[in-house]
Amino acid sequence: MLDNKIFRVLLVLVCGIVACFFLVGFQKDELQVVWGLWSIRYEDVFSAFGQRMAAGSDLQGLLVQRVQSTVVETLCGSIGMIVCLSATAFFLPRMLEKGAADLVFAKPVSRFALMLSRYVSGLLFVGILAVVGTFGIWLGLLVVSGYNDPGVLWGAVTLIYLFGILHAFSCCVGVFTRSTVAAILMSVVFFMGTGCVHSSWLVKSFFQESEAADAVRAELEHSGTEETGEVVKPTAQESESPWIMRMLMTTLDSLHYALPKTSDADYLTKKLRKAVEGEPWRIVDDDSKLSVTELPEGFEIVEPSGGRLHVDASKQPIVFVARGEHGEAGRIEIARKTRIVERPDTSGKGARTRKLSTQMVADALVEHAKRAEGLVGDVAIEKTTVDGLYALAVHWTAGGQNHTVHVMTSNDWALEIATHFAVEWKPTLGGRRRGPPEPGERGVVEEQARLLRHFLGGVRIARQVDVPNPEEWYEKRFTWSAPLSSNIAFSIGSSLLFIALMLGCAWWKLRRIEF
Amino acid sequence: MSATTPELEPADTRRARGATILQVRDLAKTYGRSFLGKGGFRALDGVSLEVGRGQVFGLLGPNGAGKTTLIKVLLGLVGSYDGDARLFDLPAGHPDSRRRVGYLPEAHRLPGYLTGRQVIRLFAMMSGLDGAEADRRMARLLELVGMREAADRKVREYSKGMQQRIGIAQALVHEPELVFLDEPTDGVDPVGRASIRAIVQDLKARGVTIFINSHLLMEVELICDRVVIMVQGKILREGTIDELTPRTGSVRIELRAAPADLEQLLAGLGTGLKRDGNVFEVKLNDVELDQTIDRLRARGLGIRSLDQRRLSLEESFIDMVKKVARRTVRR
Known part of the structure; x- marks a missing residue:
């Protein structure tokens, strides 16, 4: 195989990609090209792509993961697959050509073994490239960037798995047609076809389920009962759709079950990566999907207690506390409140509801602050963002504490992130020592503001909570215990069965070929 | 090699x-x-x-x-x-x-x-x-x-x-x-x-x-x-x-020195005599072959070699294949 010219060309290409990871260093704050010859700040990289990142974001991790995902999933998983299919499709047809077949099949080796050897050669072909690629990328990141992400190594496994499915089809076509060109073309069409089927099925199922969920929610709201989220029935709209659409949907469902799940390879990689890395630490308010990804430095968690990471912030706020020399020095609270309020009944038609805007919530807070005991100075209000979401920050000083409350609204909720720092308390951000400020050192207010910015940088707020994109929806559903349509075991099992079926068909045909 | x-x-x-x-x-x-x-x-x-x-x-x-x-x-x-x-x-x-x-x-x-x-x-x-x-x-x-x-x-x-x-x-x-x-x-x-x-x-x-x-x-x-x-x-x-290359019936004889009156010497023995210098070829049966050798020796002529002519395999093969082809065409 190493004598194969195409293999050597591809190996050189893969080594070229790996070399890039040794030449480009992803440092903490910047990208260093050729070991520091040029440096580019991450903000500049992201802004070049039209993205503004929140302060305190892990830009290094974000960029590395995007680059890895582009290289492993897009470059290798799509373009690379087609290239490898083209490079290996000739394995079987060439063996079956007149002159070559007579030599090989006259030997005391079974036809099945010969066919399987060609199949395994293909897997080895891609396996070596995938292992060299992923291991090289991991090593490059570790050595040059100091970024250790062993999860990327799982990319090799899923690339081989994906290629295993496609190569089995290619072998089958190769045996039936005995043509390399036919094997390449049909395999590429098959790869794209299965991708299209699964994407279409994903979108269809996602919208069907969303519609069904909306219908159930509306029904529950109407009847005044609580939504359980368990009952998801087809909507009346679906059953009333034209017969041709129903037939198309049924065909799509059938194809989804019958065809190997090539698109699931990406999800499998993500699951494997998560299994290796473990779930990242984060406290999540389940209803609003607000999450805190980083514990503020010098603070401890008061709520949720007992190691819980999922909370209902509408009932019990998330609370972090920093202890000073004289007791509690800083407190951060995250609370969620409903912003749906009843309007006064002026028309006599009964009570009606409305949603409070961010400004209304902030105004109410300002009024509350103005009545605070021991208020020093004015209550200030400023426009800002938290994780890109519009927010209003209300600042005031009262009772020996600096108070800042960030107010945001999302769906039916008003979210409040409140910080209460003792006026003389200086946070120890970055592990600096306590004590009076040294010449040139930042003051208390600046350090408190810096702590707050850093903390807010780690807060994530999911927009459109009820409408994630289909990929995210499927990724969440794709588990070992899910229904068959999105079950990992079924996905792997049916794909392996497809491989066996393709090889079985190829063997059946091969036994009947007369050379 | x-x-x-x-x-x-x-x-x-x-x-x-x-x-x-x-x-x-x-x-x-x-x-x-x-x-x-x-x-x-x-x-x-x-x-x-x-x-x-x-x-x-x-x-x-x-x-x-x-x-x-x-x-x-x-x-x-x-x-x-x-x-x-x-x-x-x-x-x-x-x-x-x-x-x-x-x-x-x-x-x-x-x-x-x-x-x-x-x-x-x-x-x-x-x-x-x-x-x-x-x-x-x-x-x-x-x-x-x-x-x-x-x-x-x-x-x-x-x-x-x-x-x-x-x-x-x-x-x-x-x-x-x-x-x-x-x-x-x-x-x-x-x-x-x-x-x-x-x-x-x-x-x-x-x-x-x-x-x-x-x-x-x-x-x-x-x-x-x-x-x-x-x-x-x-x-x-x-x-x-x-077995596949049958004798043609011809005998090829090479003499040390062939006499000018060879045809007269072998008159009445075999058919289709062909002469090429000291070599001659003639169709003979077994009795005629014995008589031919006797006459040559009686004249004191030395025999350098004597071959019973056979069809070559190629000739035999072509002959057989042609016969089959003719039969097939007739049918």
């Missing part, structure tokens, strides 16, 4: 010569038959054949006679046939029988990206040898086929003749008891042909049975013990070279 390789072990010289190792009974093969068993091209039509151990067996026939199909049936490359075909008392195509067979196909194609040495090693391992054993046999085999110098070059750089030699080497590497050579001298120069003939003689001396399919009838005539002539999927004739 060296023809003598005293180190190369014979496949199994201890086995008794003459025992049947290849047996075919009423073999019939039709290509392209429909599901209902109708139509198609009948490549073999009731072929029956037996080949004994240690024989060099020639298979002759015009294109499309079924020669290659017969070999492919025996090697299991072609299936679904009627009749019975056995090698080493095993059904044709059985892995155990294939293990004892070497095959050089016509117009074979070796993997061009491998070297000659790698090709031999690959096919040796496919024949059940381990790598070490294959390497052990390699030097002797390369010497045998005259490819020692070029063994480490890529096959794609080889000439047709060189590829043919490596093809022969791969067929012999596992020391088979039966070797099928399909057009072994195809593309090989005259010197190379002589070497291949020598290899065949050497294998025969070691008790290896050789099955040669060739269009070069001169080669077959020189090498083979027995010959089968196939036409239209049937065996037309089978026999030794002598």
